[in-house]
Amino acid sequence: MRLRxxxxxxxxxxxxxxxxxxxxxxxxxxxxDQTCLDFRLSTTPPARLFAYDLPTGRVHYFSxxxxxxxxxxxxxxxxxxxxxxxxxxxxxxxxxxxxxxxEGVRQRYAExxxxxxxxxxxxxxxxxxAVARRQAGVGxxxxxxxxxxxxxxxxxxxxxxxxxxPSLQRVLEQKQGALPDFTHLMLAICRRQGIPARYVSGYLYxxxxxxxxxxxxxxxxxxxxFTATSATWGRSDAMHxxxxxxxxxxxxxxxxxxxxxLTNDAYIKVHYGRDYGDVPPVRGVYRGPFAHTLDVSVRxxxxx
Amino acid sequence: xxxxxxxxxxxxxxxxxxxxxxxxxxxxRLYQRLCALSPxxxxxxxxxxxxxxxxxxxxxxxxxxxxxxxxxGPFDLVPRILPADEWEFxxxxxxxxxxxxxxxxxxxxxAQQILHDRVVPRELVVNxxxxxxxxxxxxxxxxxxxxxxxxxxxxxxxxTYRVLExxxxxxxxxxxxxxxxxRLTRLLPHLFHDMAVRxxxxxxxxxxxxxxxLAPPGREAEPNIVLLTPRxxxxxxxxxxxxxxxxxxxxxxxxxxxVEEALVYRRTPHGPQRVDVLYRRxxxxxxxxxxxxxxxxxxxxxxxxxxxxxxxxxxNAIGTGIxxxxxxxxxxxxxxxxxxxxxxxxxxxxxxxAWNPPHRAYILANLDKLVVKTARKSDGGGxxxxxxxxxxxxxxxxARIQADPRHYIAQPFVPLxxxxxxxxxxxxxxxxxxxxxxLYGKDGITLLPGALTRVALRTGSSVVSVPQGxxxxxxxxxxxxxxxxxxxxxxxxxxxxxxxxS
Numbered sequence: 151m152r153l154r155x156x157x158x159x160x161x162x163x164x165x166x167x168x169x170x171x172x173x174x175x176x177x178x179x180x181x182x183d184q185t186c187l188d189f190r191l192s193t194t195p196p197a198r199l200f201a202y203d204l205p206t207g208r209v210h211y212f213s214x215x216x217x218x219x220x221x222x223x224x225x226x227x228x229x230x231x232x233x234x235x236x237x238x239x240x241x242x243x244x245x246x247x248x249x250x251x252x253e254g255v256r257q258r259y260a261e262x263x264x265x266x267x268x269x270x271x272x273x274x275x276x277x278x279x280a281v282a283r284r285q286a287g288v289g290x291x292x293x294x295x296x297x298x299x300x301x302x303x304x305x306x307x308x309x310x311x312x313x314x315x316p317s318l319q320r321v322l323e324q325k326q327g328a329l330p331d332f333t334h335l336m337l338a339i340c341r342r343q344g345i346p347a348r349y350v351s352g353y354l355y356x357x358x359x360x361x362x363x364x365x366x367x368x369x370x371x372x373x374x375x376f377t378a379t380s381a382t383w384g385r386s387d388a389m390h391x392x393x394x395x396x397x398x399x400x401x402x403x404x405x406x407x408x409x410x411x412l413t414n415d416a417y418i419k420v421h422y423g424r425d426y427g428d429v430p431p432v433r434g435v436y437r438g439p440f441a442h443t444l445d446v447s448v449r450x451x452x453x454x
Numbered sequence: 455x456x457x458x459x460x461x462x463x464x465x466x467x468x469x470x471x472x473x474x475x476x477x478x479x480x481x482x483r484l485y486q487r488l489c490a491l492s493p494x495x496x497x498x499x500x501x502x503x504x505x506x507x508x509x510x511x512x513x514x515x516x517x518x519x520x521x522x523x524x525x526x527g528p529f530d531l532v533p534r535i536l537p538a539d540e541w542e543f544x545x546x547x548x549x550x551x552x553x554x555x556x557x558x559x560x561x562x563x564x565a566q567q568i569l570h571d572r573v574v575p576r577e578l579v580v581n582x583x584x585x586x587x588x589x590x591x592x593x594x595x596x597x598x599x600x601x602x603x604x605x606x607x608x609x610x611x612x613x614t615y616r617v618l619e620x621x622x623x624x625x626x627x628x629x630x631x632x633x634x635x636x637r638l639t640r641l642l643p644h645l646f647h648d649m650a651v652r653x654x655x656x657x658x659x660x661x662x663x664x665x666x667x668l669a670p671p672g673r674e675a676e677p678n679i680v681l682l683t684p685r686x687x688x689x690x691x692x693x694x695x696x697x698x699x700x701x702x703x704x705x706x707x708x709x710x711x712x713v714e715e716a717l718v719y720r721r722t723p724h725g726p727q728r729v730d731v732l733y734r735r736x737x738x739x740x741x742x743x744x745x746x747x748x749x750x751x752x753x754x755x756x757x758x759x760x761x762x763x764x765x766x767x768x769x770n771a772i773g774t775g776i777x778x779x780x781x782x783x784x785x786x787x788x789x790x791x792x793x794x795x796x797x798x799x800x801x802x803x804x805x806x807x808a809w810n811p812p813h814r815a816y817i818l819a820n821l822d823k824l825v826v827k828t829a830r831k832s833d834g835g836g837x838x839x840x841x842x843x844x845x846x847x848x849x850x851x852x853a854r855i856q857a858d859p860r861h862y863i864a865q866p867f868v869p870l871x872x873x874x875x876x877x878x879x880x881x882x883x884x885x886x887x888x889x890x891x892x893l894y895g896k897d898g899i900t901l902l903p904g905a906l907t908r909v910a911l912r913t914g915s916s917v918v919s920v921p922q923g924x925x926x927x928x929x930x931x932x933x934x935x936x937x938x939x940x941x942x943x944x945x946x947x948x949x950x951x952x953x954x955x956s
Contacts, residue, residue: 169712171744171756198715200763205590211759215714257569260577261587427747428587435744435755 151231151415152453155353157389159223159432160445166217167438174210175351175421176225176431184418188228193221206428207421223432228453229418236403236412242292249398250290250344259346259396261424268330268425269337269349272318279339290345294395294405295412297339302410305332329391330426332407336393337425346396350404351429353418354390355450389431389448394422418450457488457496457881461874467613468883469534469873480537480932487645488532493879496531499641500876503529527908528925529637530875533645534886534907538934541903544607544615544890547800549899552603552892554790555622555777559599561793563590563773573792574785578809578860582782584775584830586738588745592762594771595668596896601769602661604628607800607888609871616803616868617786618887619831620778622770624735627906628657628891629696630926635904638928651930654904657891658700661733664895668767669730677730680720681705684736684752694735703733708740713756718766731767732757738772780829780863781807804866808859817855817864821848824864826855841867873927875909885910886927905929 157176161167178186191199197212214221249255256263265271278300279293286296306326321327321335333349340347392406392413404413413419421429463471470481477485488496536544561568562579569576579585604625606618635654639646662679669677683694683705698705704720711720711729719726736753739746745758760766776782784805787798806813806824817824821840828836838851855862872883889906892899907927 169755171713171759173744173759200716200759202759202762203591204588211716211756211763213714213716213756215712254572257572257576261580264577264581433744433747 151355153229153231153353153355153416153418154451154453155225155227155229155418156447156449156451157225157227157353157431158445158447161221162443162445163219163439164441165439166219167221167436167442168215168217170214170218170221170434170436170438172212172214172223172432172434174212174223174225174432175207175429176210176223176227177208177420178227178229178352179207179419179421181419183233183415184229184231186227186229188226190226192224194224195221206423227418231415231418233413233415233417236414239399239401240289240291240403241398242289242295243287245288246290246398255346255396256344262346262348262396263341263344264424265338265341266425266427268318268427269334269341270318271342272322272338274319274322275335275339275342279343290395291397291403293343294340294345294403297336298405298407298412299410301332301336301407305335305407307332307408329408333391333393334425336405336407340393340395348394348402348422349425349429350392350394350419350422351426351431352390352392352420353448353450354406354409355416355418355452389420389446390417391426392417457491457493457876458485458874459880461881461883463872463883466869466883466885467609467611467871469609469871469886480535483649484533484535484645488881491642496876497879500531503531503637503641528911529634530884530909530911530925530927531638531642532874532876532881533638533928533930534873534888534905535930535932536905538932541931543799545901547615547617547798548603548605548890548892548901550790550794550796550799551605551617551620551786552600552894552899554793555603555620555786556598556600556894557793558789559622559771559774559777560597562776563592563599568789568792571792573788574782578779578781579776581860582776582779584738584773584779586773588758589762589771589773592772593764595670595764595767598668598894598896599771599774600777601664601668601771601894603892603894605890605892607890608803608868609888610803610868611871613871615800615888617783617800618803619780619783620786621831622774622778624737624770625891626693627889628902629693629700631891631902631904631906631929632657632700633696634906634926634928649930650933652903652933654902657893657902658697658702660893660895660900660902662701662703664893664897665731665733665767665769667896668769670765670767673728673730678720678728679703679731679733680711680729682711682732682734682736682754683707684740697733697735701733708736708753711754711757713754713760716756716760716763716765718754718757718760729766731769733769738775741768741772775830778831780805780827780831781809781860784863803868806864808855808862808864813864814855814859817862818852820864821852823867825867826851826862826864829861829863836862839867870910873907873909875911875925875927877911888929903931905931 177189178184180186191210193212195214195216195218197214200211202209282293282297282300286292304325308326316327316331318335318338321331337347337349392404394402394404397403404417406413423429470477470485472478558568568574569579600622602625604621607615608618609615631654665679666677681694681698681703695705706720711718718729720729734741740752742753742755742758744755758772761768761772784807786802790796790798806817808814808817824840826838838847840848870885870887873886874881875884886907886909891902907929908924909927911925
């Protein structure tokens, strides 16, 4: 598929902000499943953009020093995606557990097996894993499909319930949360089962353009003087997130909890990391009022 | 009573005396001069030492403070001497080690070859808090990560030097070396006479020279270098102020700097001034609230990106802390062999990793014989001296080790070498360690020909590291010229002259 993405992030401040420093992780990845053909980034007020590459994706950086009461970041990308059939080559019935016990594998993917602050190793996740195992065949891919389905059904998606980042414990108890919370839960389950798993941020083409009503989920700013902001996905029409797990053929396969799907060519990968902390699309620090409003809109369209 | 009348080596390796009680050759002249002083005279000079005391700070890396530097300990008047051949050996050993650690840092932030070759377990590196994965692929000027390195050595019962740990983050204590030398030359100038003690006061000049050469491209002609300190007014940071003054550069706090279009500027009364090199005395995580989201007001938003884009040089580079993790320390001999194809010149202290199940079992079974430490120096409060600990303390530690094995290591209890210290009107043997300072610049690695010798002044304390409340000594590195010359007493010298004349 040839997909065009328009991703706009707008901050509005009640009184002008200054000394705004921002990092963006907005450029689609290029790998064997997709190629980013074109990427344009602009800000209002205009700023000089800098970029560098991490193994996990490209980072853009800019700063704004003049007082401004509105900041808009517009990212436009054109991506071709190739993975039409995610089930192709998937081993569902072979016992492949030996692969995950190999020392070489455990070392090569060590960062995607370790607990993180947002995805701690929690013994309670073993129960969920056990249920998924019972519903699945012997293969790891089969287990992951069952796990995705299980989490998709058992947990209620409630973006407003998590203005503050909830602990994994709370997500487990209340069985509700926002998409990043479930994604972290799935990471925690997989890693505790010894399956390397990583957090992916990206976009999903859902067919038709969706209305421009994304809602923001934001981290609490930590200080009054410098205010940290962090824009992320709101509804399914904002930035998307899913889990990639390593399969025994050393291929990463994407599992989308919110849609109970394996990621196919409708998915555009932007950045990946150990958890959300590695991939925020916009991360910024500025001097100014603590309060601000944030509007995010994402539009994915099919290019003929 | 004379100074050394009741001196006993008690079976320890003594820096000044041979087992037969004779002073070692390189100490002979100092010994004679000290013996010529009355205890009363020495006591008086000690009091002067206290009066002229510069609060430059001795250091203690285990107190959990951001800096590892602090409380100024008492100054002991009896210097420690390193003869030229020993120094030459130590110098080669430290250079080898620093070269290898620097190659290690470059590798783990690029291709990770050493990790893929399974010489160092990859998980120990990439999952360590000190490993800054956002800095993967960043290229510090000249490929140098560690511009300033401190290496802590001890000497065991055989007199073998062993590296106890490396400090490749923000090494402190060098101001103490410079101040101790100044104090001793003022208080006992005649001790230095004819001793060919190598000077230490060019340290700041050398550091400045190195930093100037590492300026970003296009800024080499007149680079602007500043020292970044956590809190200018804080007493704990007086070493920073002292260093800045010695080097001749400004000392600034995070709020004095800002980043615009990926360039770093200093706010001055005359307007913004571009900064090219930062001698930073601030931890990685407090450098930049944008990159590390520490929630701290300190730091300069955007600094890490300016560094990443090559517009400012940081000394030391970001992410060096992984190389002085005590777990990685255990791999230092293998790291040296891997990159340099050489055997390590300076051995480590044997180290058991609680991370490794067979080692863990050994540690838990031998807690009463081992010294257990946390892997990160900044963890604080984490040392168990097995032979001296109570049963309850050992059990508490065993639980901590089992809960978090990655962050504990254990080493055998090493009886430290001792050197005479002036206590209660005479000299007594006291445990000492040795901290060497190396600078890495485009011209290569240079060592400060001097050292910080820390001395545990309280009786009975002798552990694998010199404990809190330690004092320090001036440390002399002798140049080779006088190495073989026997000490001659003045009377005999006159006698010989007469004999020559007749």
